[in-house]
Amino acid sequence: MNDVANIEELEPTEPRAEEAPEKAKILLVDDEPKSLFALQELLSMLGQNLMVAQSGEEALRLALKNDFAVILLDVRMPGIDGFETARLIRARERSKSTPIIFLTAAADEMTSMFRGYEVGAVDYLMKPVVPEVLKSKVAVFVELFRKSERLRESEDKLRRLAAHLISVREEERAHIAREIHDELGQVLTGLKMEVTWLAKRLKDKVLIEKTDSMCGLIDSTVQTVRKIATGLRPEMLDDMGLIAAVAWQAKEFQKRTGIRCRAKLPAEVKFDIDISTTMFRIFQEILTNVARHSRATRVDIELTLGAEQIGLEVTDNGVGIQDNELHARKSLGLLGMQERALLFGGDVRINGSPGHGTRVSVTIPLRKPK
Amino acid sequence: MRILIADDHPIVRHGLKQMLAADPSATIVGEATNGDEALAMARKLEWDMAIFDFTMPGRSGLDLLGDMKKEFPGRPVLILSMHSEDVHGSRVLRGGAAGYITKDSAPQELATAVRKVANGGKYVSASLAEILASECSSDPQKALHEKLSDREYRVMWLLATGKQISEIAKEMGLSPSTVSTYRTRILRKLGLTSNAALVHYAVRHQLVG
Numbered sequence: 001m002n003d004v005a006n007i008e009e010l011e012p013t014e015p016r017a018e019e020a021p022e023k024a025k026i027l028l029v030d031d032e033p034k035s036l037f038a039l040q041e042l043l044s045m046l047g048q049n050l051m052v053a054q055s056g057e058e059a060l061r062l063a064l065k066n067d068f069a070v071i072l073l074d075v076r077m078p079g080i081d082g083f084e085t086a087r088l089i090r091a092r093e094r095s096k097s098t099p100i101i102f103l104t105a106a107a108d109e110m111t112s113m114f115r116g117y118e119v120g121a122v123d124y125l126m127k128p129v130v131p132e133v134l135k136s137k138v139a140v141f142v143e144l145f146r147k148s149e150r151l152r153e154s155e156d157k158l159r160r161l162a163a164h165l166i167s168v169r170e171e172e173r174a175h176i177a178r179e180i181h182d183e184l185g186q187v188l189t190g191l192k193m194e195v196t197w198l199a200k201r202l203k204d205k206v207l208i209e210k211t212d213s214m215c216g217l218i219d220s221t222v223q224t225v226r227k228i229a230t231g232l233r234p235e236m237l238d239d240m241g242l243i244a245a246v247a248w249q250a251k252e253f254q255k256r257t258g259i260r261c262r263a264k265l266p267a268e269v270k271f272d273i274d275i276s277t278t279m280f281r282i283f284q285e286i287l288t289n290v291a292r293h294s295r296a297t298r299v300d301i302e303l304t305l306g307a308e309q310i311g312l313e314v315t316d317n318g319v320g321i322q323d324n325e326l327h328a329r330k331s332l333g334l335l336g337m338q339e340r341a342l343l344f345g346g347d348v349r350i351n352g353s354p355g356h357g358t359r360v361s362v363t364i365p366l367r368k369p370k
Numbered sequence: 371m372r373i374l375i376a377d378d379h380p381i382v383r384h385g386l387k388q389m390l391a392a393d394p395s396a397t398i399v400g401e402a403t404n405g406d407e408a409l410a411m412a413r414k415l416e417w418d419m420a421i422f423d424f425t426m427p428g429r430s431g432l433d434l435l436g437d438m439k440k441e442f443p444g445r446p447v448l449i450l451s452m453h454s455e456d457v458h459g460s461r462v463l464r465g466g467a468a469g470y471i472t473k474d475s476a477p478q479e480l481a482t483a484v485r486k487v488a489n490g491g492k493y494v495s496a497s498l499a500e501i502l503a504s505e506c507s508s509d510p511q512k513a514l515h516e517k518l519s520d521r522e523y524r525v526m527w528l529l530a531t532g533k534q535i536s537e538i539a540k541e542m543g544l545s546p547s548t549v550s551t552y553r554t555r556i557l558r559k560l561g562l563t564s565n566a567a568l569v570h571y572a573v574r575h576q577l578v579g
Binding site: 197248256317 | 378379381382384385386388389424425431432452453454457458461473474476477520521523524526527528530531541542543576577578579
């Protein structure tokens with residue numbers, strides 16, 4: 001029961017998309033009011049939201065503010081003609097893949113048909129249109145529009161879920177690391193002080209040996225606690241900032257793998273901890289990949305701090321990642337880096353050439369998106 | 371000598387007091403449980419030196435140290451920390467601390483540190499001194515292992531971690547005889563004669579971990 005409640009809490013304000021699907025918008029463009037009226041009549045039974053424009057200019061204005069399932073466009077219009085209107089509509093980011101159906105009156109426009117397809121028409125209808133043909137064609141595009149909307153929504157949900165998981169995991173790690181390090185570590189410190197106090201008051205050699213070995217045990221436990229806590233989340237990142245943490249991680253990596261690291265880093269400053277964490281985790285993932293797959297003997301690291309963004313470039317001299325590895329479904333580690341960067345409006349680019357190593361470039365804007 | 375201590379863990383404060391009690395010249399004038407309280411006490415009380423935990427709730431770490439140095443520039447602050455020296459040590463000293471001591475150090479070390487800092491000196495443990503020395507050696511190229519090529523370095527590391535020639539060959543995609551050649555070259559460059567000496571060299575220079 002509790003589980004169900006928790007799941008619902010995750011997305012409290014999300015309305016159900018299926019229950020009341022919003023009407024799809026369809027744009028009808030024709031300079032003749034009569035044809036416009038006829039089109040409206042024909043399509044009204046589809047039950048969608050019909051919008052009309054009597055000129056290319058008007059159509060452009062509407063396309064700027066709305067996402068249409070399909071646009072029906074008359075070829076012959078005064079001012080900007082249909083072709084030009086289509087070209088301009090498709091040139092814009094928002095409407096670059098909006099399907100356009102051309103309407104033309106004359107049967108002698110075979111050549112213009114090619115022009116139409118060139119500027120992005122998906123279909124052509126001769127006037128006078130056959131009502132059944134028109135309706136079913138438009139219905140197909142409405143359905144397609146709905147499906148892609150749904151796909152976009154679920155993509156968006158997945159992305160938000162991934163983001164949520166990343167931040168929850170990071171918080172949890174930080175929390176556990178702090179608990180282990182502080183609570184456990186401090187108790188061990190206290191314990192050691194007590195044992196030392198005791199040792200000073202002992203005369204019996206055997207007992208002193210015992211307290212000595214207790215101290216030794218406490219020391220090695222402290223080391224273990226430190227190792228576990230740092231593995232979960234390096235304290236360096238919180239205390240000293242990203243740049244110091246990257247330097248430290250590079251040194252650790254060299255010690256752990258024997259792969260030489262050279263780091264070029266800016267002067268140490270602290271900035272936004274979330275961006276720092278993101279960059280640091282991506283950096284760790286890059287190094288993991290180097291150790292696992294590259295057979296490199298050297299890694300060059302460069303961190304640059306600009307006014308607007310922070311950049312990280314990691315280059316190795318290994319075998320070089322192949323394009324097919326880059327796009328393999330299995331490469332969840334790579335996907336994870338992209339997702340992390342994307343959360344902050346940044347991006348990750350990976351280039352590899354066989355025998356010449358791999359280069360990973362990460363940029364993250366310093367100002368958070370939104 | 372009037373001492374101000376700050377640590378959010380009662381057990382550590384208790385231990386500190388116990389240890390300082392052995393020194394008749396030391397009096398603890400204030401005991402803070404977090405960074406903000408520590409700063410407030412520093413403003414209110416009469417004190418000669420402070421012993422602060424590095425990580426506390428509220429203002430702490432380098433920020434707190436910076437505040438203390440700004441407001442009480444002449445008075446020494448000894449930083450006590452759970453974190454190992456290689457991670458924080460040199461930065462804390464650069465931040466103006468009179469000394470950096472890890473909580474797992476021997477109590478005698480703490481006593482030495484307190485005495486030294488109280489007399490206006492700086493306290494640096496032997497291991498931190500080594501880190502500082504390696505950090506500020508102006509020419510890192512002088513270390514012999516820096517003369518190894520990247521590939522030689524990796525072979526050296528693999529040898530130092532106990533890998534056999536055949537394993538190294540497989541791991542690096544080289545022939546065993548090439549690896550042997552590398553080994554000979556590495557030993558010559560480092561002025562060593564055996565694998566055992568190489569392991570020793572790597573450990574001493576902290577090249578393996």
